[in-house]
Amino acid sequence: MQQSESQSTGAVGARSEQEPSNGEIVRFDQVVKRYGSNVVLNELDFSVAPGERVTLIGPSGSGKTTILRLLMTLESIDGGVIWVNGEPLSHMRRGGKLVKANETHLRRARKSIGMVFQQFNLFPNMSVRKNVTEGPVHSLGVAKDEANQRAEDLLDLVGLSDKIDAHPTQLSGGQQQRVAIARALAMRPQILLLDEVTSALDPELVAGVLDVLRNIAQTTDITMLCVTHEMSFARDVSHRVLMFDEGQVAEEGPPERIFGDPQEERTKSFLKAVLENG
Amino acid sequence: MNWDTEFAISIIPQLLQGLVVTIQATVIGYVVALILGLAVAILRRVDYIGPVVFVVFEFIRTTPVLVQLLFVFALAPPTVAPLTIGISVLGVHYAAYTAEVYRSGIEGVAKGQWEACRALSLPPLRVWGAVVMPQAIRKVIPPLGNYLISMFKDTPYLFAITVPEMMFMAKAIGTEAFRSMEAYTLAGLFFLAVSVPSAVIIRRLERRYAAV
Numbered sequence: 133m134q135q136s137e138s139q140s141t142g143a144v145g146a147r148s149e150q151e152p153s154n155g156e157i158v159r160f161d162q163v164v165k166r167y168g169s170n171v172v173l174n175e176l177d178f179s180v181a182p183g184e185r186v187t188l189i190g191p192s193g194s195g196k197t198t199i200l201r202l203l204m205t206l207e208s209i210d211g212g213v214i215w216v217n218g219e220p221l222s223h224m225r226r227g228g229k230l231v232k233a234n235e236t237h238l239r240r241a242r243k244s245i246g247m248v249f250q251q252f253n254l255f256p257n258m259s260v261r262k263n264v265t266e267g268p269v270h271s272l273g274v275a276k277d278e279a280n281q282r283a284e285d286l287l288d289l290v291g292l293s294d295k296i297d298a299h300p301t302q303l304s305g306g307q308q309q310r311v312a313i314a315r316a317l318a319m320r321p322q323i324l325l326l327d328e329v330t331s332a333l334d335p336e337l338v339a340g341v342l343d344v345l346r347n348i349a350q351t352t353d354i355t356m357l358c359v360t361h362e363m364s365f366a367r368d369v370s371h372r373v374l375m376f377d378e379g380q381v382a383e384e385g386p387p388e389r390i391f392g393d394p395q396e397e398r399t400k401s402f403l404k405a406v407l408e409n410g
Numbered sequence: 411m412n413w414d415t416e417f418a419i420s421i422i423p424q425l426l427q428g429l430v431v432t433i434q435a436t437v438i439g440y441v442v443a444l445i446l447g448l449a450v451a452i453l454r455r456v457d458y459i460g461p462v463v464f465v466v467f468e469f470i471r472t473t474p475v476l477v478q479l480l481f482v483f484a485l486a487p488p489t490v491a492p493l494t495i496g497i498s499v500l501g502v503h504y505a506a507y508t509a510e511v512y513r514s515g516i517e518g519v520a521k522g523q524w525e526a527c528r529a530l531s532l533p534p535l536r537v538w539g540a541v542v543m544p545q546a547i548r549k550v551i552p553p554l555g556n557y558l559i560s561m562f563k564d565t566p567y568l569f570a571i572t573v574p575e576m577m578f579m580a581k582a583i584g585t586e587a588f589r590s591m592e593a594y595t596l597a598g599l600f601f602l603a604v605s606v607p608s609a610v611i612i613r614r615l616e617r618r619y620a621a622v
Contacts, residue, residue, distance in 0.1 A: 206525050239531045247529040253522035257544040266540065267530035319530060 157182040157217055157323060157355050158203065164211030165198055165379075172198045174379035175212065182322070183353040187366040187387070190376030191402055196359045199376075200325040203357065204247045205238045216323070217244060243272065246321030250328040252308040254300040254315070260287065261296045264315045272319065279318070286314035290344050306337030310344055317348070324348075326358040338362070345369065361406055367391055375399045418592040421583050425593065428579030429600050435497050435575060436562045442501025443561070444554070447508025451516060452538070454509070471506035476567045478503055483571040496568040496575075504561050511553045515546035551619050555612035559605050576600060 158180040165173040172195045180186050188196035201207045202214060205221065213230060214222040223230040224237040233241065254263050264283035268274035274282070287293050290310035292303075300308050309329055316324060326345065330338045342365045349356065349369040360366055366373060366387060373390040375383040375398070383396040394400050450467055454460045470478070479499050486495055519542050527537045566577040580597040584590035 204529050206528055243531050249522060251522050253526035255541050270536045271531040
């Protein structure tokens, strides 16, 4: 269903109209997200540098997945502004003011962002090849031959060259998720969002998917925002870990510090709970 | 009343003529219902237009097709052929039903599919044409098939607006020859001869698509 990003022209606060500096690829500026009376993000401020790998951790309901969904424009925000590459994502400029983005603006603005979902969300009616070429061909206008070449290269990268003509239903969960990673990368996004990408997988399939992501993290300079419960993966790939609680950043820092020497009581108890269960 | 086989045989060509009209009305009307129903199902999701479309087609769905036939027949200019009116009314009436079937099919497509489309910024035509409808259609083929049979069985209503379909012919034969039994019996058998094989085919489709 098309989300109803209405065109209601609510002007936003003066503070939000300052454009972010060049050192930021993503900036959340006083972002508010509510579901009914439940405030998920409470005037959240944070930014991500180009090429940075950020892991978002926190208890369920802390708003970390919501951040990814807002960046992918799967949901609309209730306050503040989200900036990507110095341009407003949640809003658009009209007559020197920022107004709520319409569907056309969103379709253009989110092309620099790719997302991999917990449930893969491959198109079951298309072959693996079509899944990977669909976006480049029909959204970016890439020529079919080139899109095919991209698909072959990426499927090689994720180790599934031999499955290019298979259908998603013929693949294991881990294989489907690797195709989904290839599909997201085929769009050549600057920012890759990973939403609990191993949570739906059987334990023995997790490592394969994480290896692929480690490889991508090492060989590209793509910016990654990652929600995960895989703490060792987070430690390996991320530059910075953000601990969320109740719609705010409770604590942030390099992974060694957050995992090795957390300061906040909430971080300590969360990490303890995760380690005991994982 | 006794059965006259010779007379029964003699009226078969006339009844078959009627059967051709019946099938014609069913097939064309069904195509109208399939296409219009799809348009209705999609339009219902559009802001502002959606609620209007909903009310109009709920009205059509909840009033008898016979009333609609007589109403449109009375209003239409005399230059419009009764068969055209009959096909249009049947098609629009059944579109109200097929729209419901499509709607359930569309709603059955997982939310994640829409989200993946958004993540790839696919244009709406691709979202509907390449992702949503191909998945929705598979689920709705069996119920759509059942409406084909329902519609076929509703064609005798066209009799009310002077369309020379099979029941109209049977009635005409009865009036002319003062014998009704042969014509009505044969008409019934002809209906059966078409709908039973259709039902079997639809069962098969149902099994084939239910497996996925």
